[in-house]
Each structure stands twice: as structure tokens, then as C-alpha cells.
Amino acid sequence: MSKEWPLWEVFVRSQHGLAHKHVGSLHAPDAGMAVKNARDVYTRRNEGVSIWVVRSADIAASSPSERDALFDPASSKVYRHPTFFPMPDEVKNI
Amino acid sequence: MYAQMVETGVRRVKDAAEMTPEERAFQARIDADVKVEPKDWMPDAYRRTLVRQIQQHAHSEIVGMLPEGNWVTRAPSLKRKAILMAKIQDEGGHGLYLYSAAETLGVSRDDLIADLHAGKVKYSSIFNYPTLNWADIGAIGWLVDGAAIMNQIPLCRCSYGPYSRAMIRICKEESFHQRQGYDIMLAMCRGTPEQKAMAQDALNRWWWPSLMMFGPPDADSVHSAQSMQWKIKLLSNDELRQRFVDQTVPQAEYLGITMPDPDLKWNAERGHYEFGAIPWEEFYEVLKGNGPCNRDRMKTRVKAWEDGAWVRDAAVAHAGKRAARAAKAA
Numbered sequence: 001m002s003k004e005w006p007l008w009e010v011f012v013r014s015q016h017g018l019a020h021k022h023v024g025s026l027h028a029p030d031a032g033m034a035v036k037n038a039r040d041v042y043t044r045r046n047e048g049v050s051i052w053v054v055r056s057a058d059i060a061a062s063s064p065s066e067r068d069a070l071f072d073p074a075s076s077k078v079y080r081h082p083t084f085f086p087m088p089d090e091v092k093n094i
Numbered sequence: 095m096y097a098q099m100v101e102t103g104v105r106r107v108k109d110a111a112e113m114t115p116e117e118r119a120f121q122a123r124i125d126a127d128v129k130v131e132p133k134d135w136m137p138d139a140y141r142r143t144l145v146r147q148i149q150q151h152a153h154s155e156i157v158g159m160l161p162e163g164n165w166v167t168r169a170p171s172l173k174r175k176a177i178l179m180a181k182i183q184d185e186g187g188h189g190l191y192l193y194s195a196a197e198t199l200g201v202s203r204d205d206l207i208a209d210l211h212a213g214k215v216k217y218s219s220i221f222n223y224p225t226l227n228w229a230d231i232g233a234i235g236w237l238v239d240g241a242a243i244m245n246q247i248p249l250c251r252c253s254y255g256p257y258s259r260a261m262i263r264i265c266k267e268e269s270f271h272q273r274q275g276y277d278i279m280l281a282m283c284r285g286t287p288e289q290k291a292m293a294q295d296a297l298n299r300w301w302w303p304s305l306m307m308f309g310p311p312d313a314d315s316v317h318s319a320q321s322m323q324w325k326i327k328l329l330s331n332d333e334l335r336q337r338f339v340d341q342t343v344p345q346a347e348y349l350g351i352t353m354p355d356p357d358l359k360w361n362a363e364r365g366h367y368e369f370g371a372i373p374w375e376e377f378y379e380v381l382k383g384n385g386p387c388n389r390d391r392m393k394t395r396v397k398a399w400e401d402g403a404w405v406r407d408a409a410v411a412h413a414g415k416r417a418a419r420a421a422k423a424a
Contacts, residue, residue, distance in 0.1 A: 004204045005411050007197065022259070025194045027203060029406075030413035041187050044180075045267070063136050 006035040008043075008057040012048035020052050028053075096218045096242055096380070097150040098309045100327075102143045102317040113319050124325050128176065129255040132198040141325055143317075144254055145199050145214070147326060149206045152192035157210075157391055159185045161225040162234065170228060177274050178231065191260040198256045203345070211396050219377060220307050222385030229282055229289075231297035235275015237297075237304040243268050244338045245308065248328035257326070276345065283349040297346065298354040305369075306377040307336040339367045347356040 003024055007081070011020035011045040023042045028034035032055040043046050061069055097185045117137055123130070130148030159182050166182070167174035173194055209215045220238055227230060246268065249261040282293040292350055309331040311313060322325035339358075346353055381383065 004202055005406065005410065006283060007194075010235075023261075025197070026190060033413075034410065040183075041190050044183065044187065049200035061133070064131070093271065 005029050006034040006040075008053045009056050009059060010034075011036075011052040011054075012042055013050040014048055020050065023047075024076060038077060096154040096245065096307075097147045097325070098216065098218060098307070099315070100143060100147040100150065100317060100321065101138050102395070103321040104317075105319050107320050113362055121323070124253045124323075127325075129258065130253050131255045139320075140326075141199050143321065143324070144257065144326060145196055145201055148192055148196040148199075148257055149209070150200075150216055150218075151214060152165065152196060152206070153210045154221065155185050155189035155192060157217045157395065158238075159189075160391055160394055161221055161223070161387075162231060165228060165231050166226050168228070169231075174278070181235070181271050181274060184271065188264045188267070191255075192264055195254075195260040207399065211392065211399060213383070213392070216381065218307060219380040219385065220303050221292050221391060222238075222380050222388045223303055224386050226299075227292055227296070229278070229292040230300070232275050232278030232282060232293065233296035233300040235271050235273075236279055237275070238273060238307070238347070239268055239271040240342060241304050241307045241338050243272060244334050244341075247305040248334075249326075251325075251328060253325035261331045270277045270375045279349055279351075283351060297351050301353050301355070302373060302376075303333055303380075305339070305372050306374070306380075308332075309373065312378070336366055339369055343367050 005028075008028055008031075009025050010023050011021045012023045026034065026037050026041050028037050031053060038051045038053055042048070066075050071077055074080075108117070113121065118133060120130075120136060120140075130140075154421070162178060162182050162185075166175060166178055169178050193206060195207060197203055206215070210217065220241075225234070225370055243265065246261050246265050250258055250259045250265055252261065259274045279293050279296075282289040307314060312330045318327060322330070343353065343358065351375065353369075355370045357368065359368055361368050380388070383389070
């Protein structure tokens with residue numbers, strides 16, 4: 001059986017000024033074909049102005065088991081949010 | 095529906111006391127509507143059932159391109175041809191979204207396609223019926239895509255993240271399919287008596303198979319309970335079928351054509367249409383491979399796959415050669 005085309009993750013910028021957003025994945029033999037295929041698979045209705053593709057195998061990701069260790073420390077630091085500091089009603093523009 | 099009678103591998107649903115702690119935690123997250131993502135722990139049966147369901151769904155999308163492809167060269171106008179090609183391209187795209195969703199569960203797309211071609215996995219029974227004339231293209235968009243939407247809208251809320259996201263994309267595009275079908279039916283019903291008769295004939299042939307798309311009655315549907323607990327099935331077969339009948343009958347009335355069902359009547363008390371007995375023996379025959387087009391569909395699929403092999407291989411060889419050249423230059 002022939003070799004399967006590698007998997008690519010596709011990111012599309014929907015409008016100028018916005019960040020690229022992950023939209024899905026597809027198979028393609030190389031980066032050039034991945035962009036062309038992404039055009040056909042993910043932007044048939046003017047969904048984008050720019051496409052990024054990256055080999056799925058090249059993405060490093062955090063694992064669900066690390067969730068607590070990675071994200072819990074932030075939950076006790078509520079002072080990082082502006083709403084932590086009550087402001088007197090008389091004080092304006094702050 | 096697009097995925098019919100998905101085997102869950104379980105004989106009955108476990109209650110909380112019988113579950114392992116991991117299974118209990120998993121079920122609790124599902125009950126709380128937290129999406130399951132690819133790297134999260136999940137019971138093997140959940141993973142296997144999802145692979146089966148998503149791949150059946152994906153296969154249905156790409157096999158569904160075949161009955162319509164039959165009419166691209168014979169569409170009655172350039173406009174209709176362009177619209178039909180766009181719809182067929184969408185179906186291919188929907189198949190690709192779904193194959194990617196299945197791949198997040200640790201299977202390869204080529205293996206899934208090999209399973210389809212080996213006859214190990216089914217696709218929807220509906221695509222084993224022939225498209226005999228142009229009105230069939232209208233009836234498919236109106237009825238088959240209509241039934242698909244009915245089933246897919248609830249799946250946008252299913253428990254598995256990648257499947258739910260694929261369904262959201264698909265639902266956004268599917269409404270065009272149904273409307274283009276109804277538009278064809280409208281044009282034919284407003285046309286000559288012969289054209290209207292063609293529309294009626296297409297409805298006669300597609301109505302019962304469309305109702306069968308939702309799968310067997312709930313009483314005979316053994317795997318639904320587990321799938322519903324896992325929230326990979328949100329509404330029962332009979333519930334979806336009833337909704338479909340209720341919304342479709344008035345649309346036929348507007349067209350001035352009638353469902354081929356003498357028992358069809360409005361029940362004011364229930365607020366639903368009652369309909370006649372569905373010929374289930376036909377459904378099971380089609381699933382067994384004895385529908386009008388089963389063998390032809392598979393032959394076309396396998397031929398397309400085999401005829402395209404040299405292109406896939408050449409693309410890989412070309413990419414390899416360029417990568418080697420770039421490495422040498424660096």
C-alpha cells in the first residue's frame with residue numbers, strides 16, 4: 001500500500017486585523033499542496049484572507065493530566081484582574 | 095441517519111455503581127456538558143463507537159457525491175450545473191471534515207477508506223438508490239439533505255469536541271443544499287404537466303427511503319440508549335423522523351404534490367402528522383448490500399481510489415525529491 005499523505009493543521013485569518021484561528025486539518029504531500037487543499041476545504045465561502053498550515057506532527061501540546069499544574073496557579077491570583085480593586089463611585093476615568 | 099445503527103459494543107448501559115472511578119468521572123463531565131477532547135481519557139467503547147459513527151458519516155458524505163455526480167453533465171442549464179458542482183464539492187468537504195474528526199481518535203484515513211472499500215463499514219442506505227432523472231436531484235436536496243439537517247443540528251451539541259465542531263461547519267453549509275433542491279422542485283412543479291409529473295414521481299420514489307434514513311424504530315434500536323447517555327446521539331430515531339415528516343408535508347403541499355402514503359393525516363390532538371408503515375424489510379435488504387445500486391457505488395468508489403493511486407504516489411515522490419534537494423542545498 002502507498003504511503004499516506006501527512007496530516008496538516010490549518011489556520012485561517014478570517015479578516016484583516018484578526019489572528020489566524022485553527023479551523024481543522026487535512027492531508028497533503030507537502031506544504032504547498034496543503035495550502036491549496038486548505039483553500040478548497042476551508043475557504044469555499046470567503047471565510048478567509050490568509051492561510052497557515054503546519055505539520056500536525058510538529059505541534060507540541062500540553063496534556064490534560066498537566067492541566068492542574070499548569071493552570072491552577074493562576075486561579076488564586078485574582079488581583080491580576082482589574083475588577084479585584086473596588087473603586088469609589090466618585091472617582092472617574094479609571 | 096447518515097450513521098445508521100451504530101454498534102456500541104455494549105449489551106446494556108452501566109449504572110453509576112457498576113462504573114470504574116474513571117468511567118464515573120467521564121460520565122459526570124458529559125452530564126455537565128463538558129466537551130471531550132482528543133487527549134482526554136475516554137472509555138474504549140466510547141472511542142470505538144465514535145470512530146464507527148463518524149466514519150459511517152464521512153463515508154456517507156463521499157458516497158453521496160456519486161448519485162449527484164451522475165447529473166453534472168446533464169443539468170438543464172449552466173447555472174444548475176454550477177450549483178450542483180458546488181454542492182457536490184461541499185459533500186466532499188464534509189467528508190474531509192469528518193475524516194479529520196475521526197483521525198483525532200487515533201485512526202488513519204487510509205485505513206478508514208480501506209474498511210469502506212472492503213465492505214466492513216456501512217454508509218447511509220439512502221445512497222444505494224438511483225437518480226433516474228433531473229427531478230431526483232431536486233428530491234435529494236429537499237428530502238435527503240433535509241433529513242440530514244434534522245439529524246445533524248442536534249449533533250452540533252454532541253459530547254466529542256472535534257465531531258461537534260465538524261457538525262457546526264457542515265450545518266452552516268447544508269442549508270444551501272436543501273434550498274437548492276427545493277428550488278429545483280419548485281421550478282418543475284411550476285413547469286409543464288410533464289415536469290410536474292416528474293417531480294411527483296421523484297417524491298414517490300424518495301419519500302420512504304428518506305424516512306428510513308433515521309434508522310429503525312426506537313423499540314428495535316438496541317444501541318441508542320448507550321449512545322444517548324454518551325451524548326453522541328441527542329434525539330431518538332422516531333423523534334427525528336416525526337419532526338421531519340411534520341416539517342416536510344406542508345412543503346409538499348406548497349409544491350402541489352403528495353406523499354405516496356394513503357395513511358398520512360394530521361392528528362390535531364397530538365399536533366403531529368400520522369404516517370403509514372415504513373417498509374423496513376427493504377431497509378434491511380439495502381443494508382445487507384441488496385439495494386438497487388450498492389454494488390455499483392462500491393465499484394465506482396474503488397475504481398476512483400485505485401485510478402488515483404499513481405497521483406497520490408507521484409505527489410509523495412515529488413515532495414520527497416524537493417525536500418532532499420532543499421536539504422542538500424542547505
